Amino acid sequence: MRWLLPPRADEVDLAAVYALPADRAPGRPFVRANMISSLDGAIAIKGRSGGLGGPADQRLYDTLRSLTDVVLVGARTMRTERYGPVRVDATARAQRLARGQSPVPPIAVVTRSCHLDWASPFFVEAQARPIIFTTADADSGAVARASAAADVVVCGDTAVDLGRALRELGRRGATSVLVEGGPGLNAQLVAGGLLDELCLTLSPRLVAGNGPRVLAGHELAETLGLDVIHILEEDGFLLLRLQPCPTDTR
Ligand SMILES: NC(=O)c1ccc[n+]([C@@H]2O[C@H](COP(=O)([O-])OP(=O)(O)OC[C@H]3O[C@@H](n4cnc5c(N)ncnc54)[C@H](OP(=O)(O)O)[C@@H]3O)[C@@H](O)[C@H]2O)c1
Numbered sequence: 001m002r003w004l005l006p007p008r009a010d011e012v013d014l015a016a017v018y019a020l021p022a023d024r025a026p027g028r029p030f031v032r033a034n035m036i037s038s039l040d041g042a043i044a045i046k047g048r049s050g051g052l053g054g055p056a057d058q059r060l061y062d063t064l065r066s067l068t069d070v071v072l073v074g075a076r077t078m079r080t081e082r083y084g085p086v087r088v089d090a091t092a093r094a095q096r097l098a099r100g101q102s103p104v105p106p107i108a109v110v111t112r113s114c115h116l117d118w119a120s121p122f123f124v125e126a127q128a129r130p131i132i133f134t135t136a137d138a139d140s141g142a143v144a145r146a147s148a149a150a151d152v153v154v155c156g157d158t159a160v161d162l163g164r165a166l167r168e169l170g171r172r173g174a175t176s177v178l179v180e181g182g183p184g185l186n187a188q189l190v191a192g193g194l195l196d197e198l199c200l201t202l203s204p205r206l207v208a209g210n211g212p213r214v215l216a217g218h219e220l221a222e223t224l225g226l227d228v229i230h231i232l233e234e235d236g237f238l239l240l241r242l243q244p245c246p247t248d249t250r
Helices: 054-066 075-080 090-100 140-149 160-171 184-189
Strands: 002-005 030-037 068-076 105-109 131-134 152-153 176-179 197-203 226-234 237-244
Touching: 002 152, 030 054, 054 090, 054 131, 054 197, 054 226, 068 075, 068 160, 075 105, 105 160, 105 184, 105 237, 131 140, 131 160, 140 152, 160 184, 184 237
Parallel strands: 030 176, 030 197, 068 105, 068 176, 105 131, 131 152
Antiparallel strands: 002 226, 197 237, 226 237
């Protein structure tokens, strides 16, 4: 892997390069999203993201998980990508403990239906108890089953209020949240002014089709400008680290 921007000749140490900033928005954790997209904007091939990735993207994915306090994901991504429990290797685990973090970050799932497979390895083999953010109108039987497998937090009547969910994670001690999509969840976070950083990998492929992009749903009332923090490259994969630009005059 090599630096493209800023131009640097030293080796890329992903954990150091993606270290979380000390500055945080008041009252909630730092929110970083990680996504991969083809060059023509597809975020899935036949409904799943796996066909877009490569070794560089996989290392970034593991590194970002190893750095965060909590992973946050939409229920459809958790289902379609067949999420399992987070695995953190011994080195990263020791680094987490040295930073005062739990050995493994829990995954928080956003779901209105509360219909998830409670007997799946995601729940049964989790080393950090998952968190379910759901709504007051969720099916009460499903919520009861969820409570046996996860910490259930009601954060809204008919939709999870993501600002409230993030504040709840902060109340539980999280200072950073890694959002792993999908596009529906990403769009809500951006619309709510809740995204602090976007890690976007551009996969050197064309996919076509009518699938969603990195953000889905309604067009934003105002577009969000992004500043480039860095760009890395490996095997044609471009790893962009971006942050919202406070005064976007472009
Ligand atoms: N390329 C990448 O990096 C990447 C990353 C992630 C995902 N993906 C792809 O993206 C697709 C899935 O993304 P998606 O946008 O369709 O779905 P998503 O955002 O992952 O999940 C949508 C679901 O999350 C729940 N949800 C979201 N916001 C909610 C709210 N405010 N209140 C209550 N529930 C809420 C609902 O779950 P319930 O239905 O349970 O109520 C909703 O159906 C998949 O094809 C996946 O492969 C790609």
